Amino acid sequence: MSDLAIEARQLVKKFPARAGTGDKQVESSDAFAQPKKRQRWPFGRKEPKALFTAVDGVDLQIQRGEIFGLLGPNGAGKSTTIRMLCTLLEPTSGTARINGFNVVSQANDVRRSLGTVLAGERSIYWKLSGRENLEYFAALYHIPQAVAKKRVDELIERMELKERANELVEKYSTGMRQRVAIAKALLARPPILLLDEPTLGLDPQAARNLRELIAQLKQEGHTILLTTHYMEEADQLSDRIGIIDTGKVIALDTPEGLKRRIDQKEIIRLEVTGWQEYVGDKLRTLSEVSNLVARRQGEADLWEVNLQSNNSRAVLPKLVESISQNGTRLVNMNIVKPSLEDVFIHLTGKALRD
Amino acid sequence: MEPTLSPQSLGRPGLLSDLRAFGAVIRREWIIFTRYPSWIIALIIWPLIFPMLYILTARALSGPDGSGLTVFIQTTGATDYIGYIIVGTTVWMWQNIVLWDVGFALRNEQMRGTLESNWLSPTWKFSYLLGHTGPQIVSMAMFIIITAVEFGLLFGVRIHGSGWMLILVMLAAIPAIYGLGFAFASLVITVKEANAFVFLIRGLVMIFCGITFPVAILPGWMQAFSKWLPQTYLIHAMRAAAFTNAGLQELMPDLIPLLSFGVFWLVAGYSTFLWMERRARQTGAIGQY
Numbered sequence: 001m002s003d004l005a006i007e008a009r010q011l012v013k014k015f016p017a018r019a020g021t022g023d024k025q026v027e028s029s030d031a032f033a034q035p036k037k038r039q040r041w042p043f044g045r046k047e048p049k050a051l052f053t054a055v056d057g058v059d060l061q062i063q064r065g066e067i068f069g070l071l072g073p074n075g076a077g078k079s080t081t082i083r084m085l086c087t088l089l090e091p092t093s094g095t096a097r098i099n100g101f102n103v104v105s106q107a108n109d110v111r112r113s114l115g116t117v118l119a120g121e122r123s124i125y126w127k128l129s130g131r132e133n134l135e136y137f138a139a140l141y142h143i144p145q146a147v148a149k150k151r152v153d154e155l156i157e158r159m160e161l162k163e164r165a166n167e168l169v170e171k172y173s174t175g176m177r178q179r180v181a182i183a184k185a186l187l188a189r190p191p192i193l194l195l196d197e198p199t200l201g202l203d204p205q206a207a208r209n210l211r212e213l214i215a216q217l218k219q220e221g222h223t224i225l226l227t228t229h230y231m232e233e234a235d236q237l238s239d240r241i242g243i244i245d246t247g248k249v250i251a252l253d254t255p256e257g258l259k260r261r262i263d264q265k266e267i268i269r270l271e272v273t274g275w276q277e278y279v280g281d282k283l284r285t286l287s288e289v290s291n292l293v294a295r296r297q298g299e300a301d302l303w304e305v306n307l308q309s310n311n312s313r314a315v316l317p318k319l320v321e322s323i324s325q326n327g328t329r330l331v332n333m334n335i336v337k338p339s340l341e342d343v344f345i346h347l348t349g350k351a352l353r354d
Numbered sequence: 355m356e357p358t359l360s361p362q363s364l365g366r367p368g369l370l371s372d373l374r375a376f377g378a379v380i381r382r383e384w385i386i387f388t389r390y391p392s393w394i395i396a397l398i399i400w401p402l403i404f405p406m407l408y409i410l411t412a413r414a415l416s417g418p419d420g421s422g423l424t425v426f427i428q429t430t431g432a433t434d435y436i437g438y439i440i441v442g443t444t445v446w447m448w449q450n451i452v453l454w455d456v457g458f459a460l461r462n463e464q465m466r467g468t469l470e471s472n473w474l475s476p477t478w479k480f481s482y483l484l485g486h487t488g489p490q491i492v493s494m495a496m497f498i499i500i501t502a503v504e505f506g507l508l509f510g511v512r513i514h515g516s517g518w519m520l521i522l523v524m525l526a527a528i529p530a531i532y533g534l535g536f537a538f539a540s541l542v543i544t545v546k547e548a549n550a551f552v553f554l555i556r557g558l559v560m561i562f563c564g565i566t567f568p569v570a571i572l573p574g575w576m577q578a579f580s581k582w583l584p585q586t587y588l589i590h591a592m593r594a595a596a597f598t599n600a601g602l603q604e605l606m607p608d609l610i611p612l613l614s615f616g617v618f619w620l621v622a623g624y625s626t627f628l629w630m631e632r633r634a635r636q637t638g639a640i641g642q643y
Binding site (some may be wrong): 015108111113114118124127128136137140145168181187188190 | 361362363365367368372377381382386389390466468471472473474475476636641
């Protein structure tokens with residue numbers, strides 16, 4: 001048996017580009033044609049379709065027992081990668097193996113090796129109880145009846161659903177529904193778990209509990225591929241992290257290794273009111289400043305401005321001077337340790353949540 | 355704590371496991387069906403409403419003493435015009451309900467968000483569609499029984515022929531009616547919206563299959579077209595079995611084409627499903643709603 005639980009080589013997925021949606025990375029399926037509006041050719045033959053590349057040559061080698069985080073902004077290609085690995089999507093090119101099985105030619109063996117939680121809470125039946133859902137999916141995963149009954153009880157207990165296991169899922173909270181979805185993924189005790197944005201939409205306590213559970217599952221020997229756009233989550237849970245943007249893995253290392261890449265840089269975090277875009281443009285012209293990203297904080301006129309600098313001592317007076325004019329006010333300023341988000345900004349020039 | 359060995363899957367693949375999964379789909383569908391209590395009201399009211407439209411029209415046209423029915427009886431050979439209409443409208447309702455119910459089974463799952471989680475399991479995918487059929491056949495059988503009881507009580511309609519022959523004819527129609535539903539369900543997943551297609555099919559059945567009139571009164575080209583619709587044979591055979599005491603011999607000219615259409619639509623339904631499944635893996639259609 002291969003040491004690799006998940007292996008992807010040059011995985012590519014292209015979809016027909018949707019007209020008028022501003023799909024990026026659009027190309028034509030005809031290498032010689034320019035991307036443009038489709039036209040009808042003589043005799044009704046259509047021009048080749050323009051294609052949108054959602055995943056562009058992703059390579060992954062994930063060891064058994066590892067938690068691997070795939071970190072990237074919305075639309076980066078995380079979910080498409082997961083969908084190819086769990087057999088819902090066929091790659092346009094490249095190969096992927098799960099537990100040694102090819103995702104295209106041995107799809108059922110792949111499905112037997114996997115427990116998958118896709119983003120969103122609607123993967124279970126709201127008109128069934130938590131227990132009925134688990135019994136149903138146990139049958140779909142070919143678990144013998146006697147084993148299934150025991151396993152369902154075990155998971156209900158573990159997910160702290162015992163009191164309400166016989167109530168309809170429609171009466172559950174979001175966190176409880178997510179626990180049922182995770183129990184469903186664990187039913188067949190699969191060696192590999194794919195968790196797509198598992199804490200999305202959960203309250204902080206539920207998200208914390210789920211992160212603890214993920215850490216426990218690793219201890220029990222599960223290999224976990226986790227996609228998230230929460231950098232703290234990826235940092236806390238992952239043995240290694242792949243940063244994905246516009247369909248490509250642009251960096252892959254341990255969380256510490258990734259942060260070491262910008263060790264020589266200092267991260268300056270400012271809180272500013274009355275922020276104007278031209279102030280940002282002005283700061284970007286300073287030679288000591290790189291990767292400036294400004295983000296509004298909630299509804300109030302408070303902005304968080306992150307920038308990276310090689311020499312904070314030299315740049316601080318210039319920052320204060322440039323910001324404190326024309327109604328823009330500096331409220332707070334810190335020099336902080338680099339986070340994964342700063343790594344992402346360093347690599348792409350944009351914030352994860354842009 | 356050091357990680358333990360990689361866990362081993364509890365799943366045991368095999369034919370029995372696939373059959374158990376199929377049973378689980380049927381059970382799930384039945385439980386969900388019974389959790390929407392409005393189905394009881396629908397089951398009592400709908401068998402009455404649709405045929406009543408035609409029965410009351412017929413009553414009005416036949417005149418106060420019913421003399422206008424003479425021509426109808428001469429043309430159709432049916433003495434019970436209400437029974438004649440009920441058979442036609444029941445077949446129309448059957449096909450209509452199958453198109454909405456089985457035809458939209460996968461689409462409803464897709465919109466609910468549960469289709470992908472079903473698709474992720476190693477079960478034979480066609481089970482999900484086939485499983486919808488079990489509870490649908492049971493509810494449709496209840497619909498037909500309630501129709502017979504309601505019109506028996508309200509209008510004195512009686513089956514003069516063999517009930518067993520009537521059941522045999524309906525069983526013979528299942529492959530054609532549901533095969534069309536399977537093909538339809540697979541197309542709906544791809545095109546997302548198919549109301550216009552349902553209206554087209556039921557319109558064709560309404561006009562060409564003679565749900566309230568004999569096909570013989572249609573112009574030649576319409577009669578020729580009606581021979582390509584299995585519902586034409588079903589309606590004819592059901593009327594013969596219910597009201598003229600026709601035996602197997604007399605029913606054969608309808609049963610053979612009905613079963614042939616059944617084979618065709620089952621093959622077409624399954625092939626369309628396989629095509630849809632393959633296409634969905636290429637386009638990601640399963641998760642799009």
